[in-house]
Amino acid sequence: MEHEHEKNRLFGLIGKNIGYSFSKKYFTDKFEKEELTDCLYENFDLQAISQFPKIIRENPTLKGLNVTIPYKEKIIPFLDKLNKKATKIGAVNCIKITKKGKLKGYNTDYYGFKKSLEPLLQPHHQKALILGTGGASKAIAFALEELGILYTFVSRSKREDALDYKFINATTFDNYQLIINCTPIGTHPNIEECPPIPYDFFTEEHIAFDLIYNPEETEFLKRAKAKNAVTKNGHEMLVLQAEKGWTIWNK
CATH class of the missing domain: 3.40.50.720 (NAD(P)-binding Rossmann-like Domain)
Structure with missing residues (x-):
């Protein structure tokens, strides 16, 4: 990715056939409006959830991810921790990547x-x-x-x-x-x-x-x-x- 060297906080969306995504437009506009020049938002289009660990490996500056159809449930086994409400709901649409590289799942839906x-x-x-x-x-x-x-x-x-x-x-x-x-x-x-x-x-x-x-x-x-x-x-x-x-x- 050409921006990698200049941007030091990457965020993104995990989904399948996402093409047009609310999240990418929303956060890209937000970063511009609030002059968050160190932030970038990418779509990660996965044909299968098994490709997820590769995304994490290849993008060391990732700090957070959104999750959309059809992976809100399938993503769970790939996470290190879930917050209480996400556990009760049994679905995750938001992932925080901690300083130590741990993946924690949340549900903000x-x-x-x-x-x-x-x-x-x-x-x-x-x-x-x-x-x-x-x-x-x-x-x-x-x-x-x-x-x-x-x-x-x-x-x-x-x-x-x-x-x-x-x-x-x-x-x-x-x-x-x-x-x-x-x-x-x-x-x-x-x-x-x-x-x-x-x-x-x-x-x-x-x-x-x-x-x-x-x-x-x-x-x-x-x-x-x-x-x-x-x-x-x-x-x-x-x-x-x-x-x-x-x-x-x-x-």
């Missing part, structure tokens, strides 16, 4: 989501449907627990602990006032796609929250909004988790 959702909550928002069962959905579940909101996972795969999409009906929407999309369905470029739920049952009593931020308004959010639901995308959540990560890296 749950924090970003919790802070982003809180201002929208009304007393009648008692129960949530979490669409998807990957690493992101685990952080969401943890945040909902802290907020005292009951939740049920929805999945296409037959799982003991999850509801099948085909059983979601009007009654489900009466019982669950929060619908949270933790799947990648509807992400750019597949913007006409959306999770297979009956959108007609959304009302103004509902919140539709999509972790996706690109496009700004997914098909999921459009359809919920058409029924007067309160809608929010994942952008603020990402900003909040990024800043929380920055704090952790600089502690």
